[in-house]
Amino acid sequence: MASVSKTGSGHEEDLFDERGIPYDEPSKLDDLTHREVLTLYQESGQNLLFAKQQQWHTLGAFTIISALIYGLTRLNVDDDKFVDFLFFGSMLFAIFAVTLLIFLQFWQINEKKKMQAMVQDFSPRTQWFRKQKSRTESDVHRYIILFMFMAYVAFVEIALLRSLWNIPELS
Numbered sequence: 001m002a003s004v005s006k007t008g009s010g011h012e013e014d015l016f017d018e019r020g021i022p023y024d025e026p027s028k029l030d031d032l033t034h035r036e037v038l039t040l041y042q043e044s045g046q047n048l049l050f051a052k053q054q055q056w057h058t059l060g061a062f063t064i065i066s067a068l069i070y071g072l073t074r075l076n077v078d079d080d081k082f083v084d085f086l087f088f089g090s091m092l093f094a095i096f097a098v099t100l101l102i103f104l105q106f107w108q109i110n111e112k113k114k115m116q117a118m119v120q121d122f123s124p125r126t127q128w129f130r131k132q133k134s135r136t137e138s139d140v141h142r143y144i145i146l147f148m149f150m151a152y153v154a155f156v157e158i159a160l161l162r163s164l165w166n167i168p169e170l171s
Helices: 031-075 080-119 124-130 135-165
Strands: none
Touching (some): 031 135, 080 124
């Protein structure tokens, strides 16, 4: 594929400096459009960070709720209906937590897609820097973290249910 070079020789290597980084060329967008795209890009970045924070907050809230359920059950071992309510309520909270984690993951995926589309309008140099991080590796890392989040919810829920089953007064 032929390319236009800085020197006009038509060689691909003429598009890069001695470090292999593309020469700094402005994006093809007009200033107003460039500012609009940059604003949207920044908003997507903020949304991405917000969704990640919400995943961590979901885990924290689930942990606190699980501890509260355990404590309330221990304090009310004589009230079978209340303990049953908490028992099934804990399962419901676990389902909600996993569902919320998945929803937040999809929100992050959508924000990443928007950002990848927007970066196509940035300068070649900016695009080159963005390509230095493997997209596949990032996706694998994101899904491993999501799996670990869901495994944490499952393990806490299993531990909670097992402890509730083993309350001597309920047996």
